[in-house]
Amino acid sequence: MNERIETATKLGRLSEDTHKEHKGFREWDFVLSRRDHQTILQILIDGRDPKAVDIEGQRLPTLVYLAREKRPQFPHNFKAGAMNALIRVSSRISNGSIILNVDCDMYSNNSAAVRDALCFFMDEKQSHNVAYVQFPQNFSNPTKNDLYGSSLMVIMELELPGFDSDGGPCYIGTGCFHRRETLCGKKYGQDCKTTDWIKTVNNNDREVEESAVVLEESCKVLASCSYEENTLWGKEMGLMYDIPVEDIMTGLAIQCRGWRSIYHTPERKAFLGLAPTTLGQSLVQHKRWAEGDFQIFLSSYCPFLYGRGKIPLKLQLAYCLYLMWAPYSLPTLYYVFVPSLCLLRGISLFPKISSPWAMAFAYAMLANRAYSLGEFIWVGGTVKGWWNDQRMWMFKRTTSYFFGFAENILRLLGFTKSSFEITAKVAEEDISERFEQETMEFGASSPMFTILATIALLNLFSFLGGLKREMLDGRCKILDQFVVQMLLSGVVVLINLPLYQGLFFRNDNGRMPSSVTFQSTLIALLVCTIAAC
DSSP states (O other): OOOHHHHHHHHHOOOHHHHOOOOOHHHGGGBBBBTTTOEEEEEEOOOTTTTTTTTOOOOOOEEEEEEEOOOOTSSOHHHHHHHHHHHHHHHHOOSSEEEOOOOOOOEEETHHHHHHHHHHHOTTTTTTTEEEEEEOOEEEETTTTTTTTTTOOHHHIHHHHHGGGTTOOOOSSSSSEEEHHTTTOEEEEEEOOOOOOOOOOOOOOOOHHHHHHHHHHHHHGGGSSSTHHHHSSSTTBBOSSSOOOOOOOOHHHHHHOEEEEOOOOOOOOOOOOOOSSSHHHHHHHHHHHHHHHHHHHHHHHHHHHTTTTTTTTHHHHHHHHHHHHHHHHHHHHHHHHHHHHHHHTTOOOOOOOOOTHHHHOOOOHHHHHEEEEHHHHHTTTHHHHHHEEEEHHHHHHIEEEEEHHHHHHHHHTOOOOOOOOOOOOOOOHHHHHHTTTTTTOOOOOOHHHHHHHHHHHHHHHHHHHHHHHHHOSSSSHHHHHHHHHHHHHHHHHHHHHHHHHIIIIOOOTTTHHHHHHHHHHHHHHHHHHHOOO
């Protein structure tokens, strides 16, 4: 089905065989564009039909294809709007008490995950207040040392399990089993403490063929553009609207209604998806996350305001660990710019290495990195994987998080509006080959790449300038005074080695574009010249 739809989209027409096989395809004759079409709904397999069996004679589940109505004059609210339409339509067709939500590029890797989730929902003593069971987000295609740090191993294996003692993890948008009534806005109360809420939907006595047709026609209105007008959908019902990270906001709203969540990490990964295969894809994805998270923090849904008296303070603080990703960019940018510029200028920012006060800085730096490495190794990572992870955190904080921070400030000032940027996961063959070889992919020009290249070159010039000053001066006084700043610039230089290769030494299609190389070199030389004067 997916292949047929993709082929029809590319060709702009349907083959005669496809056109005849499914009546849902016939409605494509009236589709104006991907963003302007009527509701298309077809029950492909009706689970109540005795004839709906597989080759072994086993009953098949109901399978429904839905393309909700889209019109240019109505906001479609992206993923949240699609999810809410599916919630409403499924309530009429199956009304299953449990809803599983996975991203379009994910698949089941562990069939026992369904049973595991139901065990949490049906536990006689502790299930009454469980709203959703969240599984970690895992990928099928990361490299051995996770080149782009996409797996977020420490977050998935250490931080999110820590939420369980605070009221449960945040909802991360995929690999999640939901109790239907909590997604529909129900508050937790005494009536939720019964365990017989999972009920079987009774079949009616009408003919299956007639029932399927009636259901299809009656459900189309539920997926129409105008259905949500003057309703609580997107506000108190379903997934939340107007925020790029609707999942985090929805999970917080559910927990503030009195429910809790569960984080479950089975030994065999439950669901697998596709991680970004280029640096640009990864940075764009994190820019959307950082922008949306910080938007929540600045809104009336800030955990300290919205969650006050509803969820524990420690859970409010746990949410803010991610909601504050965007502002993290500011101290990071300071540390990659200011010490190197002051090194060129001959301004010392830290105590001399011979001073006892230098021990405090040395301890903070070494202990922090040692703890970080220990965490990463503990969750199954490699030393090289940790180094790649450190590189990506610096890249994300100086670009993705900074852009997310700037977007929020501009939005508050009325210059921009919230947007939803889709992360492409499809890669060409040569890109996939470089990804498997753990060669960093740049390729297209981007303002983010210009910032990264400028930072890399600025620290390289500053580090070389510091070494030159020490060699010309010939005394240990200079080294004693600037050793911490030289160390900082040296670490940034080491982290950026793949970037230098992309700028000057690679000839493949994944190298840094010449325009970025020229711009960043010019900016770095200009800044260094001004700083040295």
